[in-house]
Amino acid sequence: MRAWSSLLLVALLALGSQLPAASARKKGEKFGGCPPDDGPCLLSVPDHCMDDSQCPARMKCCYKACFRQCPCVAVKRGSCPEDGLRCLSPVQHLCNKDSDCRGSSRCCLGACGRDCRDPIQGMVPVRLGQVLSLSQPQH
Known part of the structure; x- marks a missing residue:
């Protein structure tokens, strides 16, 4: 039990040592996150976009099947x-x-x-x- 408590304390101290940096959004980057890229890679498929500005309104430029495309995303x-x-x-x-x-x-x-x-x-x-x-x- 004492070992687990010590491990938890070290974990909390480690998490608290992470410092915020400047804003992560680049100019033209849309809000929202990309879905996970868990599928198999289709290496022969060319990218459909290079950044969010090349995607329609509710879409982001995301990696999916190891190439960039414009899927609909939940904007959070x-x-x-x-x-x-x-x-x-x-x-x-x-x-x-x-x-x-x-x-x-x-x-x-x-x-x-x-x-x-x-x-x-x-x-x-x-x-x-x-x-x-x-x-x-x-x-």
Whole structure:
């Protein structure tokens, strides 16, 4: 029990050491997140876009099947927080896209899979490096 408490304390300190950087949105970048690119790669398919400005109104330029295309996306503000951890348990996805999450929560890829998390509004964390390994996913 004491080892688990120490591990949890180290994890909280590691997460608190991530600092915000300047705004992550580039000029012309639309709000919302891209769906996960979990499919097989179709390497012979050319990119359909280079950035969001080349996609119609409710679409973003996202990687899907390892090439860029313009899928419809659920537009939720903010960026997914980066946890910087490494997972030792099997990967488990609790969501697949932002619309699977309630309210303003985003479907974010964490160390142990995708889950719904509160976004960082207008900021992204600076990754300070791999800090810790946990054997249980944090929800």
